[in-house]
Amino acid sequence: MASLTGASLNFTSLSSSFNRTQAPLRGISNVNSVSFQSIRMRPGSLRFRVSCAAKPETVNKVCEIVRKQLALPEDSSVTGESKFAALGADSLDTVEIVMGLEEEFGISVEEESAQSITTVQDAADMIEKLIKSRDA
Template sequence: MASSTGISLKFSPLSTPFKQNQVPRICNVNSVRFPSLRMQPGSSRLRVSCAAKPETLEKVCGIVRKQLALPEDSSVSGESKFAALGADSLDTVEIVMGLEEEFGISVEEDSAQHIATVQDAADLIEKLVEQKSA
């Protein structure tokens, strides 16, 4: 069991050892407890995200800044929503095209419609890059 800041996760031992340079992944989580988690009043959702690599998120932030002509010092993070950054539907299409070109991937239209934040885009890119290399 691993514990950090009131978060505890239970892990089962793997039957097969990892190969050198292989990154372990959690596939089946049966139980996650958050005993010290304090929700904000009126909040009813908890978002758990398997965040993309920091370098992927950084590249996505740069592409978003470039496509939206935002200053380099503008605050763009994983939580940034495209709409809040001033992006309309055409801007979003151009951002997706920029991401496809930068990462050598193809984003399906139905997947692109579910991208609302920079983190959503970075997570989708990680998934598509992984599928492409498999």
């Protein structure tokens, strides 16, 4: 049995949310992040949705593009969890980041989707979904 190390588990319910890192999961390998969202349907019943994060190479490429668009130093810390606003991006910067992503990955991002991107990880996940639907 394989175990997942260095992963992030996100549990979200209507009443609470918390993150747990480096939790072992049996039978899962080569996954960087897993999100669990629970929705209470009725007392005692839960429904979970599982989604896996983008590939590390996609996240790294998005980090490079964000760093370049925001003119951040090469050694600045930009990770999947980095929020564009925390890096100093305003709405125009975010539009330019999305345009850079479209050019680099050969995708087209709908305006509604672009507005929902707040972190590097959001952008990387969206890119992989768009590439997957484009190639299907």
